[in-house]
Amino acid sequence: MxxxxxxxxxxxxxxxxxxxxxxxxxxxxxxxxxxxxxxxGALRTYVWARLWAKSLPETYGKWAVVTGSTDGIGKSYAKELAKKGMNILLVSRNMEKLQRVAKEIRSKYRVQTDVVQADFALGRPIYGNIAKRLKGKDIGILVNNVGMLLAPGPFKKLTEDNIWAYVNVNVASVLAMTRLVLPEMLRRKKGAVVNVSSVASYFPMAYFQVYSASKAFVSSFSRALREECGSSGAAVQCVEPGAVSTNMTSFDKDIHTPGFFTPTADAFAGSAVATLGHAARTTGYWAHRLQLAVWRTLPERYIVSSYKARMDNKLKKSK
Ligand SMILES: NC(=O)c1ccc[n+]([C@@H]2O[C@H](COP(=O)([O-])OP(=O)(O)OC[C@H]3O[C@@H](n4cnc5c(N)ncnc54)[C@H](OP(=O)(O)O)[C@@H]3O)[C@@H](O)[C@H]2O)c1
Structure with a gap:
């Protein structure tokens, strides 16, 4: 001293x-x-979970429904769940791609598949048909994966159609799909709803303002629903990934090129599916957890303003 x-x-x-x-x-x-x-927590989620894998069809039920499942994380989730013995119902907007992915899954994993063509951007009218197609299936897992992200830009440049598409795809689909499957899961006292949010839910992101806000909604809803479901047997998991190399991130090569912090969709889904039943709220991937832990030591104001400065630079360069 x-x-x-x-x-x-x-x-x-x-x-x-x-x-x-x-x-x-x-x-x-x-x-x-x-x-x-x-x-x-990290050891339990990423090591223990892989060592003590549960039988998903026995724990939750025979069928998994995955929204937005013809590409990216959704397609990889569908393949990973099929690898673990689940029958797969794919819901996406392009029939040709749906049939191609369903065939690939059927022949590779020897499980049953079904497809529903639906454009979530259209909102309410699509759910009657989806409900009909779910009937009679023992739905064990619902993966609310579908999501959209428009090119970065100021809020004033979004059209009315853009805004409603964001709400319908990123927000309403989670509520409407959950509403279709949860009552039966509660009745059977088993099942899992997996909501794919994003690490963007933690920090308001300038120029991706609606996207980050929509993910904050998904995370908050998931946490509230999990409390409500408690020990009913119906689990609610919220997955909040960092960058994953998919079409969605193709606008920015810094977060699109696969690397230490940017897994491929297959690597991400392999890790994220293993956390089901072991973590209620997770980034799904250990390197993303590390990234988030570091970010959370910094003041939110600093993260939000430095992100805006970085985007200002990028937007200026792209003009
Ligand atoms: N990639 C990332 O870095 C990242 C990070 C955090 C969170 N997430 C979240 O992860 C989820 C999946 O993202 P991703 O990167 O895999 O996206 P993606 O590569 O763009 O794939 C999106 C999938 O959803 C389908 N889809 C898109 N709009 C649809 C609509 N209106 N109706 C029906 N299907 C539609 C697409 O089908 P089409 O083939 O017809 O386009 C495709 O199969 C999203 O919720 C996203 O917010 C992604």
């Missing part, structure tokens, strides 16, 4: 020094406890 520090301490009444010491000990204790808890 320096002379100056010693003199300052002598100036303080003894009681105050004691309180300051206690505050210091509590703060260090909290940081240590959070770090240990974080490491234990």
């Amino acid at each position: 320096s002379n100056l520090e010693e003199r300052l301490l002598l100036l303080l009444p003894k009681g105050v020094v004691g309180v300051l010491a206690l505050v210091g000990i509590l703060a260090v204790g909290r940081i240590l406890a959070c770090s240990v808890w974080g490491v234990v």
